[in-house]
Amino acid sequence: MFTAFYCKVCPVGESDCLKLQIRMKVFMWATLLFSVRSSNADTGASLDRTSCHNNSCISLIEGEITAEAGLCVVIPCSFSTASDFTAQNLVWFKCEPSKPKSTESHIIFHSNKKNQNVHPEFKQRVSLLEPEISQNNCSIIINDLKESDSGSYWVRVKSSMPGRQSGSQQVTVSVKGLSQKPTVMIPPLTEGHQATLTCTAPGLCSGSVPEITWTWRRAGVNDSHITGNITDFKAENLTVVTQRHSSTLTFDPSPEHHGTEVTCKVRFTGNMTTEETVTLNVSYMKEVKITGKTSVKEGETLNLTCSVESFPPSFVMWTKLSEQNMQNRTEANLQKDTEPQKQTGMAALSISNVTADHSGQYICTAKHLNHTLKKQANVTVTFMRNPSITGNTTVIMGESLNLTCNVQSFPPTIIMWTKPCPTSLHNGTDTDLQTNSGSATLFIPEMTAEHSGMYRCIVKHMDTTLHVLANVTVIWFPKILSSSGCEVQSDVLTCVCISEGLPLPTIKWPLLENHTEYSVTTTVSNHTVNSTIILTVNHVNRSVECVINNKNWEVKQNFAIRKSLPVQQGG
Known part of the structure; x- marks a missing residue:
């Protein structure tokens, strides 16, 4: 809190003193507006001081005023005069230890613009907050501050009557190095939507216009000026003596901008700079990627990972589209637990000991803000069951042989029939080989004895080859040939039985x-x-029986005995 004025220090009337107090408080709040503080503000010391001379009073802030180089400072001041004293000019001085206080070479401001004694270092840098002297306001603003501006300042009010002037009052200003940073405002950044960043220079000074530049940096890259974008400078007049300086940067955010650092650098008169660096967060979503082998062997483990680069991270989940789901236009959720997954931007699908039932279409769904992307993975489980041969391997001679070799597998196998040498198989009038994916048929229309033997079914599936044998037996009904018979000569019986x-x-x-x-x-x-x-x-019996048998059939035949006459000897 600022302390109140005491009328006892004012030699003018009580009403004039009250007016002076009110004006002084207004000036003090103006001081705060310019980020100027009293060094005694935290100590509880009085923040106003009044000095009177010849019925004229000047009031200044109590204590030290601090400011920063490159910015500006307001020195609040008010005065009152006797009724016969008409204020004509205001003169501000800076005290130099090496020079007497009365030397006008210390003048930093003179309300009479024709006065040529203003110190060169302060020309065009000092102005009144209130141009009308009749308003009893002697407050000034000093722009483009330098650390060398630190020191004591005092003011004097001069009358229109020659030789008459008020007393003087002194205030101390301390200019420190520039520590305030610019303010960078960043709107929400979304890929593909044009955005504008705003950088506002510190201070509300009306002195020299600062230079504002933008630079940006990606990881591992040095600072560079932003090209291909639109920058604009703006100066707003807030009051007669205050201005806001800002620069805008308009660009089209992309994923490449995410995580980059943008720096706004403000350069004031005297090569004093300050900067602020911010990190850009761009909302974006790239394409969904699925990694891993989509073709696995039965019994192995299926490992697929779905990921999407985005900010903020996307919610990713796996579903499977079964035949029933396809009819209902729904998907089966593969998430085992009921707890929601964290938005990590990726999801792993792992199925151990896969079977043929795990084949199918798997869908990765990535949800990012108001966008949803999907990508499919067609999973195939390769397998081969044991091959089998169907058909009768025992065939009656003259009838047909029809054998089929088949095997369940994915992808379908290549199957072919062969017969070991000396007999080879080939399509023709006596053999029909039907070879298809997953099955092969061997058809021989009229079997002969030569068709008996081992037949081989060769199954080729990817890098695996299997052989299955079929032992084909051609059955030939046994018979006794007509050349069979018996004869007797003397007491010797000879019988011959010939069978096929x-x-x-x-x-x-x-x-x-x-x-x-x-x-x-x-x-x-x-x-x-x-x-x-x-x-x-x-x-000798009348007949002799011959019995032939080949496991499944038995044939019997009685041979009549023929008598043979003895051979006559020549003599």
Whole structure:
């Protein structure tokens, strides 16, 4: 609080003293407006001081006034005069220790503009707050301050009558180094929406116009002037003696601007500078990216990461689009817990021991402010089940062979039939090979004995090859050939039973069960078996039975015994 004036120090009338007090308080608040403070403001000392001489009084602020270089300072002052004293000029002086107080070379301001004795250092820098002297206001503002402006100042009021002047009053001003910084206002920054930054210079001074420049810095890059953008300077007259100086920077924010530092630098007269640096936060969102292998083998682990560069960080989540979901136009949420995820800008999808059921379309959804982006990942699980052969591998000769080799897999396998040498398989009149993805059919319309044997199904799936064997058996109904028969000569019986069949038949002679001495000779040629028996008989039956068998079928035939005459000896 400022202390009140005491009328006892005023030799003028009480009403004039009261007016002086009111004016002085107004000037004190003006002082605060210019960021000037008294060094005694915190001590409780009186902030006003009045000096009178010949019925004329001058009031100044009590204590030291502090200000900063490059800015300005207001020295509040008011005066009152006797009724016969007409104020004509106001003169302000700066005290120099090496010079007497009365020397006019110390003049820093003279209300008479024709006066040429104003010190060069103060010309054009000092002006009255109130140009009309009749208002009893002797307050001044000093612009473009320098630290050398520190010192004591005093004022004198001169009358229109030669030789008459008021007494003097002194005040101390201390100019420190510039510490105030400019004010930078940043609106919300959004990618693609033009924005304007505003930098306001400190102080509200009407002296020299400061120079305001903008620079910016990216990580690892030196300061550089901003190019390709619009800057504008503005000076606002707030009062007759106060101005606000500002500069605007208009540009189109982009993701590259996010996190960069922008500096507003203000340069005042005397090369005194001050600056303020701010960091730009630009709201932006880049494209959604999915990393990881979308094709995995059954039993492995699926690891996919969805990320999006943005500010602020986006909320990212995974969903799966199943066939049922596709019909309902919905997606299954893969988030296991019910707690909301943090907005980290990324989400990991991990499924261990995958199966074919995990194949499908996975959707990454990124939500950023009022925007939503989606990206799909088609996941395929590669697998191969054990191959199988369907069809009858035992075929009656003359009928057809129809075998199919198939296997469930993804991607589909390549299947082919082969038969080991010497017989090879190829499409033709006797063989039809139908090879498809996932299955292959072997068809032989009329099977012969030569078609019996091992057939190989070869399954090729990616980098894996499997072989499955099929043992094909052609069944040939056994029969006894007409060249079979029996004959007896003397007491020796000879029987021959010739049979064909597949598998090769076995030949039995029931007659031999009652004999202990006989001979049996068996020969095999291709698919023909020849069995010959020779034995001695005392009496001859009318017929002899031959029994042939090849596991599934049995054939019996009785041979009539032919009698053979003895061979006549020549003589």
